[in-house]
Amino acid sequence: MTTRYLAVSIDVDPVPCYYRIYGLGEPPEELRDLVMRRCVPRFAEVLARRGVAATFFIVGADVDVHVLGGRARAARALLGDLVAAGHELGNHSHGHPYEMARLGADDVAREIGACDALLREITGRPTAGFRAPGYDLSTTMLAELARRGYAYDSSIFPAPGYYAAKAAVMAALAAVGQPSGAVMTDPRALAAPPAPYRPAMAAPWRRGQAPLVELPIAVTPWARIPAIGTSLLLAPPWARRATVAAMRGRRFFNFELHGMDLADAEADGIPGELVARQADLRRPLADKLAAFEAVLDQALAHFEPVTLRDAASWVHREIC
Ligand SMILES: [Zn+2]
Incomplete structure (x- = not known):
């Protein structure tokens, strides 16, 4: 029987990232580590109940005592516990610059390093x-990862719907004179293979001979509907179940979420200006937790859970 693998990963983007996307300036200082402090433990608890080891993508500045002092120390202790429990930590750059794909080799090396x-x-x-x-x-990023001997990258998101939605949000913000801090993703990724592959060093969205593998973020077969937390946790139950069921057409389900997906706007004290702009913040935490657990339980009936590190070893060994 073919084994199918499920990798759960969480991008622990801090609140300032969301303020940048919506052109809101800097958030109140006390919210700087909110996602780490309040949301990450919620993920850990749900995953622990199912014995699932996940991959947490960390923004370096959040664990840098020169940037955040005592709060960085608290974050490091929390993440140390996650590692002890079997979870993996992945590199999500040091400062999460949305324009990172336009930076030169020195800046990219600094961000990753x-x-x-x-x-x-x-x-x-x-x-x-x-x-x-x-x-x-x-x-440039792929070259730096290869130079450092990384086993995998997991950035390519070949979902046309995501690009359309992102372009619409950016255009709407520009139209009201409040330009987004986000940067349009390279559209060539839309044509990338949706299953794990070895990318070309000169064109990461195509197959080639890179020493590391690309683990694309989940889209369903055929329609390429995104199977990620931000959409699945908000979808009506029938659509959520159908999307997860469709993923059984793939051997690998790279289920990506954001730390913010398990925020509780009221209890966590998230300002109204952000809640007004981010639909999932208007959904009660209990609903989002229930949806997350339902996705996991449905997927775990057919997929074996692995970290992305383990998924990369499997791909290196068996696929390419
Ligand atoms: Zn991010």
Whole structure:
């Protein structure tokens, strides 16, 4: 029988990322580590009940005591516990620049290198994987990852619907004179293979001979509907179940979520200006938790859970 693998990953984007996307300036300082402090433990609890080890993509600045002081120390202790429980930490850059795909080699090396060094202090082992801010992978990033001996990248998101929605939000913000801090993702990723592959160094959205593998974020067969937390946790139950059922047409379900997906706007004190702009923040936490658990339980009936690091080893061994 063919074994199917489920990898759960959580991008722990801090609140300032969302303020940048919506052109809101800087958030109140006390919200800087909110996602780490309040949301990450909620993920850990749900995953622990099912014995699932996941991959948490960490923004280096959030665990950098030179940036966040005592709050970075608290974050490091929390993440150390996650690692001890079997979870993986992945590199999500040091400062989460949305324009990272446009940065030169030196800046890219600094972004990846600074986060890498901080994660290594926490885990005591080399980091295996990277996810680009805004799913926007560049050849410069791929070259830096290859140079560092990373086993995988997991940034490519071949979902036409996501691009259309992102373009619409950015156009709407520009129209009201409040330009988004987000940057449009390279559309060539739309044509990328939706299943794990070895990318070309000069064109990461195509197959080639890179020493590391690409683990694309989940889209369903044929229609390429995104199977990610932000959409699945908000979908009506029938649509959610149909999307997860469709993923059984793939051997690998790379289920990506954001830390913010398990925020509780009221209890966590998220300002109204952000709640007004982000639909999932208007949904009660209990509903989102129930939807997350339903996705996991449905998927775990058919897929074996792995970290992305383990998924990459499987791909290196068996696929390419
Ligand atoms: Zn991110």
